[in-house]
Amino acid sequence: MTDHWWESSTGVSTTLANVVRPIEEWASGLPNEAYVSDEFAEWEQDVLLARTWTCIGTGRRVPDAGDAVPLEFAGLPLIMVRGRDGEVRVFHNVCSHRGMVLLEEPGRRRSTIRCPYHSWTYDLDGSLRSTPMIGGTDKNTCEGFEWSKHGLKPVRTATWFDAIFVNLSGDAPPFETFIAPVAERWKDFDAADLHYEASDSSFTLDVACNWKLAVENFCEAYHLPWIHPSLNSYSRLEDHYQIAEEEDGYAGQGSTAYQPQLVENGNGLPTMPGLPERWYGTAEYVALFPTAVFGVHADHCFVGTLMPAGTGRTIEHVDIYYFADEAMGEGCAELRAANRNQWRGIFLEDRFVVEGMQRGRASPAYKGGVLSPALERTTHCFYRWVARKMMEAVEANGAA
Ligand code: FES
Numbered sequence: 001m002t003d004h005w006w007e008s009s010t011g012v013s014t015t016l017a018n019v020v021r022p023i024e025e026w027a028s029g030l031p032n033e034a035y036v037s038d039e040f041a042e043w044e045q046d047v048l049l050a051r052t053w054t055c056i057g058t059g060r061r062v063p064d065a066g067d068a069v070p071l072e073f074a075g076l077p078l079i080m081v082r083g084r085d086g087e088v089r090v091f092h093n094v095c096s097h098r099g100m101v102l103l104e105e106p107g108r109r110r111s112t113i114r115c116p117y118h119s120w121t122y123d124l125d126g127s128l129r130s131t132p133m134i135g136g137t138d139k140n141t142c143e144g145f146e147w148s149k150h151g152l153k154p155v156r157t158a159t160w161f162d163a164i165f166v167n168l169s170g171d172a173p174p175f176e177t178f179i180a181p182v183a184e185r186w187k188d189f190d191a192a193d194l195h196y197e198a199s200d201s202s203f204t205l206d207v208a209c210n211w212k213l214a215v216e217n218f219c220e221a222y223h224l225p226w227i228h229p230s231l232n233s234y235s236r237l238e239d240h241y242q243i244a245e246e247e248d249g250y251a252g253q254g255s256t257a258y259q260p261q262l263v264e265n266g267n268g269l270p271t272m273p274g275l276p277e278r279w280y281g282t283a284e285y286v287a288l289f290p291t292a293v294f295g296v297h298a299d300h301c302f303v304g305t306l307m308p309a310g311t312g313r314t315i316e317h318v319d320i321y322y323f324a325d326e327a328m329g330e331g332c333a334e335l336r337a338a339n340r341n342q343w344r345g346i347f348l349e350d351r352f353v354v355e356g357m358q359r360g361r362a363s364p365a366y367k368g369g370v371l372s373p374a375l376e377r378t379t380h381c382f383y384r385w386v387a388r389k390m391m392e393a394v395e396a397n398g399a400a
């Protein structure tokens with residue numbers, strides 16, 4: 001007997017074996033506990049979120065040097081800071097002195113991060129800068145104190161398409177290895193300049209579902225005709241192809257009928273200069289497991305994070321970027337606003353189903369369900385990714 005559904009005293013848990021078998025053999029999805037159990041949510045923080053490269057937001061949350069935002073991820077308080085060198089760094093949001101949380105609110109630091117407790121300060125690069133009175137009321141230093149040992153504790157961080165990825169455990173393969181497959185797929189966008197107008201190019205939704213439901217729904221296009229009838233009117237389900245790259249950790253869909261419907265005075269949004277022809281009319285959307293979602297089109301892209309915020313809650317934040325200078329400024333303001341509203345509308349349509357699936361997972365009548373071999377290879381790809389990470393963790397635990 002074992003305590004958990006993901007373990008088995010005789011090898012692989014039957015539940016996980018049912019998830020990873022080929023979709024044609026009626027693989028099943030993850031069981032309810034994966035979405036409603038707090039105990040599981042805690043375990044997955046380590047297994048699915050901390051050991052991988054996980055997107056926690058975009059660099060535009062800290063647009064200028066000295067900008068810093070606190071955030072919670074995988075149960076840990078973190079801060080994202082932009083340094084004077086333009087780099088975005090992520091640190092544990094905890095003072096090296098007595099462990100006070102450093103930052104409660106986003107804001108702009110002039111040049112240091114100051115702890116509110118005893119006023120120790122840190123440089124934007126995390127190094128310790130001052131320790132008032134550490135040697136007595138008239139002495140800001142102390143013999144034998146090793147400054148270099150007491151800076152902020154950094155988190156392994158990398159940036160791609162303005163998305164900020166962290167690897168909390170510190171031992172995932174190099175970021176370049178992780179990102180290579182999807183970077184290769186979208187290498188035509190390497191040269192893209194990412195522009196945005198803060199006032200009209202992002203949105204946030206607070207959604208009552210486990211984050212995995214948001215990811216698995218993003219992966220498949222099967223629901224298009226019923227949930228997104230307006231999107232389906234110009235980018236139909238039959239115009240979509242599936243992208244299911246389990247080994248590479250991403251899945252989603254492409255559409256060969258992406259025709260921007262947003263036109264003002266006969267003009268649409270300007271496209272990316274120099275983009276190869278094949279992208280005109282094609283769009284691709286992928287979830288890069290675990291939490292990032294991306295969409296690329298000839299005239300814009302978006303980066304979304306589906307951030308776990310409790311077992312049954314996800315904060316979805318989407319940032320839209322334009323590739324051409326001419327897309328910015330007043331001339332295109334209405335088009336940008338319409339584009340944002342269109343995407344927000346689509347994510348709102350999805351909210352209905354992901355919240356409904358979350359409520360459905362209170363029912364013991366549901367035991368992981370079944371998938372369409374024709375249209376849900378992508379969602380199965382995500383289930384398998386989850387299940388395999390879990391199996392690896394169980395195995396490593398057993399071997400320990
Ligand atoms: S806990 Fe931060 S300065 Fe004391």
Ligand SMILES: [Fe+2]
Binds near residue numbers: 217223227228346
């Ligand atoms: Fe959808």
